[in-house]
Amino acid sequence: MKANCWMGRGNVEVREVPDPRILNGHDAVVRVTSTAICGSDLHLYDGFIPTMKKGDILGHEFMGEVVEVGPSVRNLHVGDRVVVPFPIACGRCAACGLGLYSVCENSNPNAGLAEKFLGHSPAGAFGHSHMLGGYPGGQAEYARVPFADVGPIKIEDGLADEQVLFLSDILPAGWMGAEMCDIKPGDVIAVWGAGPVGQFAVAGAYLMGAEQVVCIDRFAYRLRIAERAGATTLDYEEVDVRDALLDLTAGRGPDACIDAVGMEAHYANPALYAYDRTKQATRLETDRPYALREAVMTCRNGGIVAVIGLYAGFLDKFPMGAVMNRSLTLKAGQCHVQRYLKPLLTRIREGDIDPSFVITHRLPLDEAPRGYQLFRDKQDECNKVVLTP
Template identity: 55%
Template sequence: MKAITWHGKHDMRCETVPDPEIEHGRDAIIKMSACAICGSDLHFYDGFMPGMESGDIVGHEFMGEVVEVGKDNRKLAVGDRVVVPFTIVCGECDQCRRGNFSVCERSNRNAETAAKMFGHTTAGLFGYSHLTGGYSGGQAEYVRVPFADVGPVKVPDGLSDEDVLFLGDILPTGWQGAKNCDIQPTDTVAIWGAGPVGLFALQSAIIQGAKQVVMIDEVPERLALAQSKGAITINFQEESVVDRLNELTGGKGPEKCIDCVGMEAHAPYGAEHLYDRAKQAVMAETDRPHVLREMIYVCRPGGIISVPGVYGGMVDKIPFGAAMNKSLTFRMGQTHVNKWAGDLLNRVQDGQFDSTFMITHRGSLEDGPDLYKTFRDKKDGCVKVVLTP
């Protein structure tokens, strides 16, 4: 079969690789019908994600048709159309029973390695390094899905692939990012990053009742999309984020702040930007935390900071004293996709979410390596890439 594989920083290839096979009775094999390049894929594309190995099949946002099921799988049948959450979950461990699916205790095949890195294991993830299990990803013609009697979400008739594809990651990620904020009708919600996750967080914050939502980015095309969905926008290269947020909130700051950027944050050029770039270049810190610093500084005392953006390791110069003295609450984590998927599927069917407006580029798996670069560089107005076999 054809699949997109990682061979080092900025070296993605579409190659012929062995077809997957059933390895466990609860498995299923999915014939991929659509997949996407996610913003978090850019972290290994840029060489910042530990645990990658040359030849790894990547991709964690995908859907397709069931073509084979294991002998113990009673949920799925050949011919079912499913979206596959990026988190691999057993459904039986203590964390899964609590709804904390992204920290499933059983699905990470390399749990001991993950525990050395993070203190405890996290869930297995598709196509996202050997720290999260080393599972082959979904940017491939066929995918083996472990615990397929738990994770996959069946797609009802009448919905296109593009209507539901993002239920596997970025839609529930944006929803959880907003849900973690406990949004009240009087709240100003500030969102850093007008990429796909940020745009879903914007829609989610409005659905959840925010008074006003402010989007912060530097890419005009993305800010225009955010504005079209009801956001007030700030281009951080053209005006002060702190001054504008204070102006919009009567000097009090936003009650809720959401980081949809993560480890590769950009900042206006200056001493902070150069400091982080230099430290990251020599691996003195792994992640650029400009957004975290800015959120802590500008968030209203007693407010909530939500972090759906991916961080991989160590950050520096975090003003933790400000966070403590301002009584800020932090909520963060990889997304508990199966906690939200059923409700969000109903909301998509009801038309509450526009799931397709951000798709700007489409291509085949063979186009994938070039489209990684287009997406990373935000060329040609690129916001979201969808690939098909």
């Protein structure tokens, strides 16, 4: 089969690789009908995530048709149309029992490797480094899905792939970011990052009752998308974000702040940007946390900072004093996708949200390398790329 493979920093290639097969009774094999390039994939592409190996199959946002099931899979059958969540979860451990699927205790065969970096191991994940299991991803014609009796959700009506594909990751991720803010009527929520996850955080915050959502970015085309969703927008290259947010909130700051940027934050301040880029390049820190620092320093006293942008390891100059002395609550997590599949599918069916609004580019799988370049370099106003095998 064809698959998009990581070949080194800044280099992906569509190659012929062996077809996946059933390895465990709880497995299924899915023929991929739609897959997407995620901002998290760009961290792999840019070489910032350790434990990648040449030839690894990328992609953790995918859906398709079940073509084979293991003997222990009872809830799926050949021919079923499914969306596959990116975290691989057993559904039986203590974490899964609490709905914390992205920290499943049984799905990462390389847990010892993850523990060296993170203290404890999160769940395994598709197409996302050997630290998270080395599972082949879904930017391919076919994919093996472990614990298929737990993860995938069946799509049994006429909804198009593009309406449901993002249930695999970014729609639940943005929703979880908003949910972590404990939104109450009248709240002002600030979202750093107007990429697809940030867009879904904006939509989620409004659906949960926020009075005003402010979205921060530097790309005009992404800010226009946020404006169409009702957000107030700030271009951080044009204004001082903290001053602007204080003006909008009568000096208090937002009730909650969402970091939907993560480890490769860009900043308008050239000195701070150079500082973090230099430390990252020399491996003195792995992540550039400017957006997170700004969120912490801007959030109102007693407010919440929710982190849904991907961080890989270690960062410098984190303002822990502000968190402690100002009674801030810091919440973070890879999305527990399985928890949100059914309620969000219901919202899509009822017309509360059509996630396809984030898509700007549709390409065949063979053009995945071009898709990565378009997305990373923000060419042609690229916001989200969907690939069709």
